[in-house]
Amino acid sequence: MLSAAENETLTRTGPDMPMGRMMRRFWLPVCSSHQVAEPDGDPLRTQLLGEYLVVFRDTDGKLGVLDEFCIHRRASLALGRNEEGGLRCLLHGWKFCTDGTITETPNHASSNVRNKVKQPAYPVIEAGGMVWTYIGDAEKQPPFQKYGWFDAPAENYVVLRINTPVNYLQLYEGGTDSAHVGILHMNMMNPGWKDSAFVDGKTDQDGGKGWGVDAGEQDASLRKAESSKAGMYMSSTVFDETPDLGIEDTPYGFQYAALRDGGPGPDGAATWSVRITPVMLPTGRIIPANAFQFYVFEIPMHDELTATYLVFHGPHEQDRQLIIDTMGLADPRFWNDNDCNFTASWDDRLGQNRAHMKGKNWSGFAGIEQEDSVIAMSMMPIVDRTQEYLVPSDEAVIRLRRRLLDSVALNEAGEDPLGLEIEDYSSVAAIPDSVIPQTENWQDLAPGNMGSGRPAKGEAAE
Ligand code: FES
């Protein structure tokens, strides 16, 4: 449970708020490349930390990030004409280059305005299928941070953006909450749930058949497909939703390990099955998955709207449509790849299919991103964390909050926030289920994660 003041500090990201000031110290993604793929294509209207921005690609392919509202009389440049090396405001035709320079002012013949002022513009770097910008103090612009997929062939990774109408923190917390994976995402992680009593030994409410369904009713091919999708992501061990947690602070935030009993090893000695998740403040994490490194960034557009960027980076070509299907994003009632908006609404109970919940579909939703987004929306736009009742399995969520508050405090004290000095994240990796003797340190599985090393048994507290 947090105080109301702590909750405000953690969730408010405007320019005059401590979290907003801390996040403005970093380069952040402002859109995915495919949203502004075409030279002279449609300008993109978007938001970042409450700022209204327009992103466009000029005739030469150069990207610009400008304040949305024209410096003349504030018309939206998102409606402008993108042609011949610049973005032209529709109202009086002022024309802007990617760096905000004004090249034409048709309603003002003198060059004095052109020479004197500029449209506010921000530095841009396109990397890894994403467009990154820095909207903080120009004097303090940090080095651009490199991630592991930036040098990969473009066909080996897929970037998806999902704009969900909730505060970034409840999505970010979902990513550090290992215990929900085997429950909320039951359909994918344990498609056999229909045959068995509910997890962790609770009473089977249907006299032994589990949730009102005969095993004989199962559609074997569907279950096989679900199992193979799950295999892309995680092994069935995540079905144990009460792992020991190992957590340690790192220079960029923290990493945590879910430690589950791996059974006896070849020599009969006890083992851990280990999954490691690094959490790179202020917005990133890497989810352990079998088929790829699965990066997630939760970027506040404003305090009640978050752009989630999912990056799937594997050693081979990735199938964008398969990933969209698997994440539950193929249904246009929920999302589309053009405006990227997650459009579930309480008008129809966020799209939940209650009829399917009796024996067919555990959550009534399809796919893990659909499930994560609707659950975050169900908490209201900003969670009231003064009303929670936390338990030990929430420890990584608690650590996330603490590290974010640590980072804000550093920044407010005039120091650099956590992770700002790290220029290369290529060595930081998530580790999907890996079995090690219980006598070994889980940190040794991820030597590039900048951990300090801890005893092997899950000692969560520092
Ligand atoms: S408002 Fe843009 S040119 Fe006048």
Ligand SMILES: [Fe+2]
């Ligand atoms: Fe989830």
